[in-house]
Amino acid sequence: MKSQALEQGTGGGEARPRARRVPRNGAGALVLQGVVLVVLALFAAFIIRNVVLNVARLNIHMGFAFLSRPAGFEIAQHLVDYSARSTYGAALEVATLNTLAISAASCALATILGFVIGLLRLSKNQLVSTVALAYVEVVRNVPLLLQLFFWYFAVLGTLPLPRQSLGLFGAIYLNRRGLYIPALQPEAGFAAAALALALGIAIWVGCVFLARRHPSDTGGASPLRWVGPASLVVLLVLARLLFGAPLAVDTPQLEGFNFHGGALIIPEFLAMLAGLSIFGAAFVAELVRGGVLAVPRGQTEAALALGLRGWPINTRIVLPQAMRIILPPLITQYISILKNSSLGAAIAYPELMLVSGTVLNQTGQPIDLMAVTMAIYLALCLGIAAIGNAINRRFHLAAP
Amino acid sequence: MQKFRILLAAAAALLVSWVAAQATTLDDVKARGNVICGIAVGAPGFVFPDNNGVYHGFDVDFCHAIGAAVLGDAKKVQTIPLEPRDVFPKLTTGAVDVLTHRLTWTYNRDNGGGIEFAATYFYDGQGFMVPKSLGVTRLADLKGANICVSQGTTTELNIADYFKSHQMPYQIVTFNGPDVAREAYNQGRCDAFSNDRSSLAANRLVLTHPDDHIVLPETISKEPIGPWVRQGDQQWSHIVRWTLFATMAAEELGITQANVDDLRKNPDASPEVKRILGVGDDLGQKMGLSADWAYNVIKQVGNYGEIFDRNIGPNTPIKLQRGQNALWKNGGLIYAPPFR
Numbered sequence: 001m002k003s004q005a006l007e008q009g010t011g012g013g014e015a016r017p018r019a020r021r022v023p024r025n026g027a028g029a030l031v032l033q034g035v036v037l038v039v040l041a042l043f044a045a046f047i048i049r050n051v052v053l054n055v056a057r058l059n060i061h062m063g064f065a066f067l068s069r070p071a072g073f074e075i076a077q078h079l080v081d082y083s084a085r086s087t088y089g090a091a092l093e094v095a096t097l098n099t100l101a102i103s104a105a106s107c108a109l110a111t112i113l114g115f116v117i118g119l120l121r122l123s124k125n126q127l128v129s130t131v132a133l134a135y136v137e138v139v140r141n142v143p144l145l146l147q148l149f150f151w152y153f154a155v156l157g158t159l160p161l162p163r164q165s166l167g168l169f170g171a172i173y174l175n176r177r178g179l180y181i182p183a184l185q186p187e188a189g190f191a192a193a194a195l196a197l198a199l200g201i202a203i204w205v206g207c208v209f210l211a212r213r214h215p216s217d218t219g220g221a222s223p224l225r226w227v228g229p230a231s232l233v234v235l236l237v238l239a240r241l242l243f244g245a246p247l248a249v250d251t252p253q254l255e256g257f258n259f260h261g262g263a264l265i266i267p268e269f270l271a272m273l274a275g276l277s278i279f280g281a282a283f284v285a286e287l288v289r290g291g292v293l294a295v296p297r298g299q300t301e302a303a304l305a306l307g308l309r310g311w312p313i314n315t316r317i318v319l320p321q322a323m324r325i326i327l328p329p330l331i332t333q334y335i336s337i338l339k340n341s342s343l344g345a346a347i348a349y350p351e352l353m354l355v356s357g358t359v360l361n362q363t364g365q366p367i368d369l370m371a372v373t374m375a376i377y378l379a380l381c382l383g384i385a386a387i388g389n390a391i392n393r394r395f396h397l398a399a400p
Numbered sequence: 401m402q403k404f405r406i407l408l409a410a411a412a413a414l415l416v417s418w419v420a421a422q423a424t425t426l427d428d429v430k431a432r433g434n435v436i437c438g439i440a441v442g443a444p445g446f447v448f449p450d451n452n453g454v455y456h457g458f459d460v461d462f463c464h465a466i467g468a469a470v471l472g473d474a475k476k477v478q479t480i481p482l483e484p485r486d487v488f489p490k491l492t493t494g495a496v497d498v499l500t501h502r503l504t505w506t507y508n509r510d511n512g513g514g515i516e517f518a519a520t521y522f523y524d525g526q527g528f529m530v531p532k533s534l535g536v537t538r539l540a541d542l543k544g545a546n547i548c549v550s551q552g553t554t555t556e557l558n559i560a561d562y563f564k565s566h567q568m569p570y571q572i573v574t575f576n577g578p579d580v581a582r583e584a585y586n587q588g589r590c591d592a593f594s595n596d597r598s599s600l601a602a603n604r605l606v607l608t609h610p611d612d613h614i615v616l617p618e619t620i621s622k623e624p625i626g627p628w629v630r631q632g633d634q635q636w637s638h639i640v641r642w643t644l645f646a647t648m649a650a651e652e653l654g655i656t657q658a659n660v661d662d663l664r665k666n667p668d669a670s671p672e673v674k675r676i677l678g679v680g681d682d683l684g685q686k687m688g689l690s691a692d693w694a695y696n697v698i699k700q701v702g703n704y705g706e707i708f709d710r711n712i713g714p715n716t717p718i719k720l721q722r723g724q725n726a727l728w729k730n731g732g733l734i735y736a737p738p739f740r
Contacts, residue, residue, distance in 0.1 A: 076571065153584075258571075267589065348581075350574060362552065365512070
């Protein structure tokens with residue numbers, strides 16, 4: 001039997017294509033796709049019917065009316081006004097803002113730290129690159145939740161009580177309750193100062209564009225480059241002189257149990273920031289290293305041949321080209337950091353998972369609530385991806 | 401063609417299960433051979449694991465009681481620890497048959513859909529625990545304090561109500577489970593830890609320095625605690641409810657683990673005792689259980705007083721007094737309807 005098949009396969013120059021078992025085009029394929037679609041639709045219908053029947057049997061309420069009922073619970077950190085009398089919808093808003101806040105801060109810090117560590121990994125100095133390697137390997141391979149617990153409990157435990165806070169300049173205090181910083185209150189001159197700031201920045205940006213378009217005849221930098229910063233400073237000083245101080249500083253004072261006045265950054269936020277940034281930085285470092293290594297060596301050699309030395313080779317030649325490779329995975333890392341922020345529920349940071357869990361327990365409507373939560377996370381992640389793609393397009397190689 | 405056939409077979413199986421009938425919880429439990437209870441993750445005296453990972457405690461004993469009533473064997477139960485956030489979805493989706501957890505009976509939960517309260521087996525109230533070094537003796541001194549709580553429980557809501565009505569500012573720190581909240585309080589993250597008073601007494605024992613903490617005298621809420629079952633299954637809800645009442649009635653009538661056999665054989669026992677133990681009358685058949693359902697409960701687990709004393713009574717480290725949980729004859733709230 002075997003030899004017959006071999007003979008058939010190798011015999012003759014004309015190869016008759018065997019009829020495929022699964023048709024790829026034509027009527028047969030359409031029928032097959034139709035059947036698969038019907039099966040999938042039946043499966044989806046089965047699931048939906050199951051859910052509808054069970055909801056009716058258990059008498060669970062559906063619907064989004066709960067979003068306008070009063071929440072009844074406080075939230076530890078709220079960037080907008082919120083109290084126990086606010087609605088469940090407001091609670092979810094506050095939680096979303098908290099998620100965005102920690103994600104944005106962690107992404108920024110992780111990027112900076114990641115770039116530094118990534119470049120250190122490529123250093124010629126053996127000690128430096130080994131330390132960076134150890135950092136990346138240890139941080140990447142320990143689960144994030146464990147690291148968050150470490151930052152929260154191990155570090156928190158060593159901070160002092162309010163009565164013995166660590167103070168800086170008499171205005172910033174760090175203790176077990178959090179980080180107290182001076183708060184800025186808008187005063188009379190706030191509107192004028194804001195206007196002056198906006199005008200000054202607009203003039204500066206305009207000067208930058210003009211300076212690029214019309215380089216001075218000598219080929220050096222345009223003298224316009226001083227006009228921007230100068231106008232900003234002049235406008236701000238004018239606003240201050242004419243309209244008075246824009247901001248009053250409210251420093252924290254120790255009274256009774258805790259500090260009063262000032263702004264409080266809760267220790268949960270600090271622990272999340274430390275945990276997420278350090279974890280994210282390890283991944284960003286590897287991305288940066290990969291991107292830099294992917295730039296052809298010829299570029300560095302050409303830069304050396306042109307007489308460039310040291311750091312400008314990195315900043316002017318290598319990194320801009322590496323960015324094209326680094327950027328897409330970097331956007332993915334940002335999305336990953338946003339999703340990792342949901343672990344904040346384990347250390348009492350009031351982000352979306354924690355608050356929606358509380359609302360779920362109080363209202364007893366898991367399906368509606370999970371739908372809302374999933375939609376919010378999806379919208380946030382898609383938003384980051386969209387911005388990332390837009391920036392990505394700017395880095396694309398121009399068509400030849 | 402092979403893949404095709406598999407696909408068709410799967411579709412057919414789905415269509416067949418489409419018309420499968422709904423089974424009651426009692427049928428499921430009997431077919432499975434055990435009762436699955438959702439319990440708290442940890443609360444000394446009420447729910448705690450021993451060195452082999454087997455759970456014991458007040459709540460767990462009532463889980464055993466349901467197993468004894470339904471299947472005749474108190475050991476035929478499976479306990480699943482659940483965080484407060486997960487309890488109701490796990491119940492409504494059928495992952496557990498009953499929640500013998502630390503969950504309060506409230507209007508919103510009862511009418512929230514999907515779940516039903518069986519009966520109260522523990523009357524409690526919410527209190528606060530503070531370190532002695534704070535120098536606080538009354539709740540009113542906690543103005544502006546940081547308070548550690550667990551999410552999704554009545555604790556958060558009661559604090560919000562109480563502190564608002566007394567115009568006291570405070571800072572809430574919400575954790576996703578009571579054990580994490582207690583650990584953070586232990587580390588000094590907050591000035592106070594709030595939970596039901598019985599949990600406070602139990603949790604105080606597992607702090608690093610239990611004697612450095614006190615529980616404030618004020619109770620700010622009513623917390624009737626008992627098992628929860630799925631809505632829509634009346635028979636199962638009655639089984640759980642009357643199992644509880646059987647233990648309470650047993651204590652009232654003086655039936656204990658030690659004398660239940662003698663009382664069953666004694667022809668001069670009171671008529672109600674005889675009815676409960678299944679002598680001369682079969683009350684169990686109305687709930688789909690055997691005639692000796694209550695006898696099994698008392699013989700294998702004990703009456704209410706025995707369960708209380710064994711787990712959280714004055715001779716245990718928790719040292720709780722009966723207080724509101726004494727029999728109605730002794731001034732408490734434990735009151736079982738007549739078995740007639």
